[in-house]
Every structure is written in C-alpha cells, then in structure tokens.
Amino acid sequence: MINSKMFYLFFLISLIGTACTKHEINTSSKPINERTTVVERYNFNGVNYVLYFDSEDTTGTPTNTSTEDSLLAAIGSTEYNLVYYDTNPSVTYLEPEQAPPSDSTAALEGFPAPTVCLLAQFFENTNFGGASFCIDEGFEDHSGLYNGGNLVSEFYGQSDLNNRSFGNSGNWNDRISSFKMFGSGASKDWYRNKNYASSTATATFVLYRHSDYEKGLCKIQKWVMSLPYAETNTWEVANLSKEKWRGLLCATMNDRTTSIGLIVCKGSICFAP
Amino acid sequence: MRNIIFLILLNCIGLSAQISITATVGANYSKFNSILFGREHYNAVNKYYRYQLLPNLGIELSYQKNKFVYLTGVSYSYRGGRDYNVHKFLAKNGYDIDISGYIEIPLQLSYSYYKNKISSGLGIILHKRVYTGSHYYEERNKLYGLDFRLTSTWNINRRFAITPAYTLGNFDKYLSNTKGNFLHHVFSLNLKYTFLKF
Numbered sequence: 001m002i003n004s005k006m007f008y009l010f011f012l013i014s015l016i017g018t019a020c021t022k023h024e025i026n027t028s029s030k031p032i033n034e035r036t037t038v039v040e041r042y043n044f045n046g047v048n049y050v051l052y053f054d055s056e057d058t059t060g061t062p063t064n065t066s067t068e069d070s071l072l073a074a075i076g077s078t079e080y081n082l083v084y085y086d087t088n089p090s091v092t093y094l095e096p097e098q099a100p101p102s103d104s105t106a107a108l109e110g111f112p113a114p115t116v117c118l119l120a121q122f123f124e125n126t127n128f129g130g131a132s133f134c135i136d137e138g139f140e141d142h143s144g145l146y147n148g149g150n151l152v153s154e155f156y157g158q159s160d161l162n163n164r165s166f167g168n169s170g171n172w173n174d175r176i177s178s179f180k181m182f183g184s185g186a187s188k189d190w191y192r193n194k195n196y197a198s199s200t201a202t203a204t205f206v207l208y209r210h211s212d213y214e215k216g217l218c219k220i221q222k223w224v225m226s227l228p229y230a231e232t233n234t235w236e237v238a239n240l241s242k243e244k245w246r247g248l249l250c251a252t253m254n255d256r257t258t259s260i261g262l263i264v265c266k267g268s269i270c271f272a273p
Numbered sequence: 274m275r276n277i278i279f280l281i282l283l284n285c286i287g288l289s290a291q292i293s294i295t296a297t298v299g300a301n302y303s304k305f306n307s308i309l310f311g312r313e314h315y316n317a318v319n320k321y322y323r324y325q326l327l328p329n330l331g332i333e334l335s336y337q338k339n340k341f342v343y344l345t346g347v348s349y350s351y352r353g354g355r356d357y358n359v360h361k362f363l364a365k366n367g368y369d370i371d372i373s374g375y376i377e378i379p380l381q382l383s384y385s386y387y388k389n390k391i392s393s394g395l396g397i398i399l400h401k402r403v404y405t406g407s408h409y410y411e412e413r414n415k416l417y418g419l420d421f422r423l424t425s426t427w428n429i430n431r432r433f434a435i436t437p438a439y440t441l442g443n444f445d446k447y448l449s450n451t452k453g454n455f456l457h458h459v460f461s462l463n464l465k466y467t468f469l470k471f
Binding site for chain 1: 310317318
C-alpha cells in the first residue's frame with residue numbers, strides 16, 4: 001500500500017510540475033535596404049536560372065557562378081537563340097539554334113509559355129492549370145525582419161488580391177485553386193545566396209480568406225516547408241477543394257483566397273502568419 | 274467435476290468483474306517538441322514553443338477484474354501549442370497557434386487501490402490525425418501514430434470520476450527516429466460520467 005501511495009504521489013507531482021520557461025522576443029525591425037543587384041532570369045532545358053549583376057559593374061559578368069557554366073558564359077554562346085514570350089516577358093528562354101526561327105514563333109503563339117517563378121506560383125485552376133502569377137523578389141508587400149542587425153526573416157505577400165489584375169477587367173480575388181513552391185535551380189541559388197540554407201530555415205505559405213492578412217478561425221491556413229528539403233522535394237497543393245481553412249467545420253479553400261503570404265525564415269525568429 | 278469448476282469460475286467472475294461504459298470530456302494542455310527536426314532546430318526553435326489549452330471528448334469501455342482495469346474506447350482530441358517564434362508584424366498577440374485533431378483509441382491497464390477509489394496505470398494510444406491546422410512537409414503523410422500515456426483516475430462516486438493523464442504523442446516516431454515530425458506533450462484533465470455498468 002505504501003508503494004501505491006508513493007506511486008500516486010509521484011505521478012501527481014509529475015503532472016503538476018509542468019515546466020514553463022520564460023522567453024523574450026527581440027522585436028526590433030528595420031526596413032530592407034534598396035538592392036543594388038540587377039537580376040536576369042533565364043530558362044534553359046526546362047531549368048530556371050537567375051543571374052545576378054552588380055549594377056555598378058559594366059563588364060556584364062554575373063556575380064554568381066552556380067548556374068550551368070554560368071549560363072553558357074553569360075549567354076556568349078551562339079548555339080542558342082534568346083526567345084521571349086509575351087505571356088512571361090521577364091524570362092529569357094534559351095532554345096537551340098536549329099529551331100526554325102520564324103515558324104516556331106508563330107507556332108508557339110497558340111500555346112501559353114511555361115511561366116518561371118523564383119519562389120512560388122499560384123494558379124487559377126486545380127492541378128496548376130489556367131492563368132498564374134508568381135511570388136518573386138519585388139512582390140507587392142515585402143518586409144525584412146532583423147535581429148541583431150542580421151536579416152532573419154522576410155515576408156512577401158499581397159494584402160488584397162482584388163488589386164491584382166486578372167485578364168482585361170477581372171482580379172485574382174477568390175480565384176486561386178492550386179499553388180506550388182520552388183526550391184531547386186535558381187530558387188536554390190536565391191535561398192543560398194541569402195543564407196537560408198541551414199536546417200532550421202523554412203518557407204511558410206499562408207493563405208487568408210479575407211484581405212489585410214486577417215487571422216482567426218476559418219480564416220487562415222499555412223504550409224511549412226523545410227528549405228533543405230525543398231532543394232530535392234516539391235511542396236505543392238494541387239487542389240484547394242481538398243483543403244479546409246483552419247478550425248472546426250470550416251469551408252473548403254478553393255476560390256476563397258483574398259490575401260496571400262510567403263514567409264522565409266532562417267529559424268531563430270520569423271514573421272508570423 | 275468440470276461443470277462444478279466452470280460454475281465456480283463463473284461465480285468468481287460475476288462477483289469481481291465489471292464492465293463500464295463512460296463518457297469523457299476534458300481539456301488538453303499541450304505543446305509541440307521539435308527534437309525530431311534535428312538538434313540544431315531544437316536548440317534554436319524549441320524554446321519558443323509553449324502550452325495551449327485545447328478540448329477532448331470520447332467514449333470509453335472498461336473492464337475491471339479484481340484490482341485491474343482494462344480500458345479502451347474512442348475519442349477525438351486536439352493537440353497543439355503556441356509558437357512564439359514569430360514577430361509582432363502580423364501576429365498582434367505575439368504568437369501563432371498550431372492545432373491538429375486526432376482520433377484516438379487507447380489501450381490501457383490500470384491498478385486500483387484505496388477501495389477502488391483511485392486507479393493508476395499506463396498504456397498506448399493508436400491515433401490518426403484527421404485535421405491539420407498547419408501543414409508541415411515532413412509529417413504530411415504520417416497520419417497514423419502511437420502515443421504513450423500515464424494516467425490516474427479518482428472515482429468520486431459510482432458515476433463520476435476525474436482523470437489526469439500525461440501523453441507523449443508520436444512516441445513511435447521517437448522510437449524510430451522519424452525526422453521532421455513533432456512530438457506532443459499533452460497534459461489532460463477529464464471528467465468522466467459512467468452511464469452504464471453491468
């Protein structure tokens with residue numbers, strides 16, 4: 001009986017003795033400095049590349065070298081044509097020289113060119129179909145979070161998709177049905193160049209049902225990807241009809257998104273969804 | 274002779290064994306633990322995880338034979354926690370809440386004492402995650418798991434009881450060192466009502 005008493009006493013003490021530690025959060029933040037880097041985006045053999053140039057440098061030599069032979073010695077190669085598509089004018093496609101020059105352009109006009117995004121891509125239809133837009137550097141809302149003078153987290157987002165045009169007269173409010181992130185190729189370079197390569201680094205996608213990043217039950221959902229995993233694995237949600245807003249008995253998410261966010265974090269302190 | 278032994282055994286069971294069906298509702302005081310995300314992640318981030326109060330409810334079936342109580346059932350339980358690893362730019366309250374919902378099937382063994390007023394025991398819980406408030410890539414396909422539970426029950430009277438318990442969630446992931454999954458620390462306190470005994 002004494003053993004039983006001791007056991008119960010020990011068990012009660014173990015239940016009551018829950019450890020609560022005190023934490024302090026450094027809430028200091030600074031605006032991000034204006035960039036002095038020129039970014040050019042290319043697609044070669046289906047792989048995306050981004051070349052960074054110092055805006056003060058006139059030699060045309062990129063500052064990064066982790067691309068395929070520095071993208072054929074910064075496009076000095078004559079074996080490829082540089083092709084531009086109206087649907088995605090910010091990306092230059094490298095296509096073999098032997099491709100018929102005039103007919104190919106006409107043939108391709110009937111097909112949407114593949115879109116190249118640096119960080120993420122949101123689609124009008126399920127299974128990544130229909131129109132799309134990217135989250136890249138220079139996206140609508142962009143903020144940096146600093147801790148001890150070091151950049152520890154960045155936020156890219158759009159507080160109201162009513163302000164993002166769709167077609168001639170529409171907008172992207174309540175139109176998103178699928179999305180995907182990018183973590184390899186140029187995206188991997190981008191993350192690594194900004195020191196988002198540690199095992200604690202994450203990319204968090206946040207979708208909000210209402211504008212201005214409004215939180216609450218049935219108003220938010222988030223997906224968290226470890227960035228080291230992202231270099232070899234894809235993080236994509238092909239059908240938001242199968243996803244529900246966070247909370248009990250909430251509605252499905254397809255065509256119900258009004259603001260979006262992407263939080264990139266090194267792991268110590270992050271922007272909150 | 275066999276019939277006599279059988280009758281004696283039946284009589285013994287009838288005198289000491291009892292089956293109860295109980296409704297249970299309570300609160301979980303839970304948080305996540307990120308040790309399976311790696312030591313670097315754990316050291317950098319885990320200190321920002323704090324406890325959050327969440328509900329649970331279920332139905333239990335128990336069988337008591339002499340001093341031992343065998344328990345199973347089914348319940349729906351929320352686990353989660355507060356994540357203070359955030360900045361107040363968007364999180365005005367300074368934290369984010371991660372919640373997941375689980376269907377649980379406990380398999381427990383307890384020992385009764387103090388004239389069956391109190392029982393203490395341990396067991397495992399088979400769970401399936403049926404609701405995810407935050408999707409973490411590495412655990413997205415790990416819907417099933419096994420938990421370890423320490424529990425105790427104070428029988429207030431024939432109908433009502435109070436049960437504190439501690440559950441270490443995703444214990445199987447810990448044993449198998451499955452990376453990128455959260456462990457769950459869940460302290461629970463439940464009120465039970467036994468509506469059927471035979």
